[in-house]
Amino acid sequence: CEAALRRQETISRLNAYIPNAVVETTKSEALLSSQRYEKGTPLSPLDGIPIALKDNFCTAGIRTTCGSNMLKNYVPIFSATVAERLQKAGTILMGKTNLDEFAMGSGTVDSIFGPVKNIHRSGLCYKFIDTSGEAIHTSAMKPTGGLEKDDFYITGGSSGGSAVAVAAASAFLATGSDTGGSVRNPASFCGVVGLKPSYGVVPRHGLISLVNSMDVPGLFARTVDDVAAMLAVISGLDPKDSTSVPSNMKTFELPESPSIEGLVVGIPKEYHRPGMSSEIIDVWTMIADLLENKGAKVREVSLPHTKYSIVCYSILNPCEVASNFTRYTGVEYGQRMNSSQSMEAMYALTRSQGLNNVVRSRILAGNYFLLEENKEKYFKQALKVRRLICQDFNKVWSEKVNLLLTPVTLSASLRYSEFIKYDNRSQTATQDICTQSANMAGLPAVSIPISLNDEGLPLALQLMAPMGKDVEMLSAAKWIE
Numbered sequence: 001c002e003a004a005l006r007r008q009e010t011i012s013r014l015n016a017y018i019p020n021a022v023v024e025t026t027k028s029e030a031l032l033s034s035q036r037y038e039k040g041t042p043l044s045p046l047d048g049i050p051i052a053l054k055d056n057f058c059t060a061g062i063r064t065t066c067g068s069n070m071l072k073n074y075v076p077i078f079s080a081t082v083a084e085r086l087q088k089a090g091t092i093l094m095g096k097t098n099l100d101e102f103a104m105g106s107g108t109v110d111s112i113f114g115p116v117k118n119i120h121r122s123g124l125c126y127k128f129i130d131t132s133g134e135a136i137h138t139s140a141m142k143p144t145g146g147l148e149k150d151d152f153y154i155t156g157g158s159s160g161g162s163a164v165a166v167a168a169a170s171a172f173l174a175t176g177s178d179t180g181g182s183v184r185n186p187a188s189f190c191g192v193v194g195l196k197p198s199y200g201v202v203p204r205h206g207l208i209s210l211v212n213s214m215d216v217p218g219l220f221a222r223t224v225d226d227v228a229a230m231l232a233v234i235s236g237l238d239p240k241d242s243t244s245v246p247s248n249m250k251t252f253e254l255p256e257s258p259s260i261e262g263l264v265v266g267i268p269k270e271y272h273r274p275g276m277s278s279e280i281i282d283v284w285t286m287i288a289d290l291l292e293n294k295g296a297k298v299r300e301v302s303l304p305h306t307k308y309s310i311v312c313y314s315i316l317n318p319c320e321v322a323s324n325f326t327r328y329t330g331v332e333y334g335q336r337m338n339s340s341q342s343m344e345a346m347y348a349l350t351r352s353q354g355l356n357n358v359v360r361s362r363i364l365a366g367n368y369f370l371l372e373e374n375k376e377k378y379f380k381q382a383l384k385v386r387r388l389i390c391q392d393f394n395k396v397w398s399e400k401v402n403l404l405l406t407p408v409t410l411s412a413s414l415r416y417s418e419f420i421k422y423d424n425r426s427q428t429a430t431q432d433i434c435t436q437s438a439n440m441a442g443l444p445a446v447s448i449p450i451s452l453n454d455e456g457l458p459l460a461l462q463l464m465a466p467m468g469k470d471v472e473m474l475s476a477a478k479w480i481e
């Protein structure tokens with residue numbers, strides 16, 4: 001824990017953590033944990049493990065900002081179920097992590113606390129060398145050379161703070177939230193494992209809502225085994241979340257040496273996207289070939305409605321956002337901006353000052369799609385397309401395919417200066433094309449780090465599996481890792 005605290009300090013310029021006073025409790029919790037170990041009564045296999053929580057998970061008594069002015073001073077009186085379960089397991093909270101405002105984004109560049117910087121190419125890249133958790137520079141560490149002053153590589157998003165916290169080993173485990181890729185995307189850019197569980201397996205209670213029908217608490221760790229250990233602790237039915245499901249993942253261990261013999265792995269041809277970098281295609285081909293050579297059956301499959309997924313998501317996401325965000329009026333929730341003119345003027349001021357352009361434009365778009373005269377044309381059509389996307393997957397599973405192997409993003413991490421130029425951040429980025437469908441269909445998906453490119457930036461691949469097959473998927477991910 002002390003080593004983790006030191007690393008947290010070392011990486012402070014990457015901006016992964018929200019300024020919050022949790023360090024004192026961190027130290028006292030660590031002490032209690034070591035006493036439990038001395039007595040031989042640890043609370044769980046995760047007792048004493050340093051963790052981080054994305055700052056959209058409510059934590060009792062610790063402010064929870066969503067990276068937004070609106071919740072800048074919000075101190076919840078309760079904790080998210082996930083936070084509670086991790087605490088009961090004896091984990092130690094290192095801090096809350098930075099994110100795109102209300103988890104809307106693919107870069108972690110839109111937070112009131114400023115953007116998060118990737119640890120790769122920052123001159124700070126660390127890797128474990130021993131079980132004591134001490135870290136050293138690795139050969140993967142490339143100097144910052146070639147970058148303009150003040151430029152950096154983005155972490156991906158929106159859970160970039162958590163991805164960096166884990167990549168830097170300032171926390172061994174972290175939560176994220178994944179609505180359209182916000183765990184897998186930064187996991188891929190930062191070279192850590194990022195799991196989006198099946199919808200409902202991990203309860204959402206206390207995760208501040210973005211899109212209720214797609215939101216899933218996600219997990220970051222440095223290895224697939226660690227992700228699995230965390231999943232066992234946080235999964236399972238929660239009476240406070242009516243969409244949660246009983247879990248068969250409470251007690252499981254991944255096989256020591258998993259087998260892929262006879263596994264049928266589909267390669268969806270629609271995931272070959274224009275603009276996909278050749279290095280991503282190369283690792284995709286390399287791992288597909290490896291699986292085939294070692295006993296899996298690899299075959300091309302088709303998910304024909306993939307091409308509509310961005311458009312479909314871009315309608316459904318704002319519709320649920322528009323509905324969820326009615327609560328931020330400054331009366332029920334949110335930092336109130338006073339206006340002496342009228343109640344409406346107070347609402348307007350509160351919302352215009354409390355929410356950034358990305359959030360406000362989604363509220364506007366959502367309310368437009370939901371207008372009486374538009375709802376058939378946009379909202380209901382998009383729901384039908386979502387159904388077709390789900391059916392594409394079901395068809396593939398019915399053809400005895402066990403898993404799908406795809407890229408996570410179209411390229412390795414981008415420079416900040418490049419990203420803010422091309423990314424129309426009020427809409428969802430093109431980088432999300434490989435990740436969103438899993439959210440619309442509720443499927444489990446995991447981002448697995450594969451290698452580093454010539455510039456020292458991580459390249460990753462994604463596995464997707466049928467609903468509820470999280471463990472089988474993780475087992476194959478462990479084989480690939």
Ligand code: GLN
Binds near residue numbers: 182
């Ligand atoms: N980039 C997507 C969006 O902005 C995904 C966000 C997420 O998964 N939280 O909607």
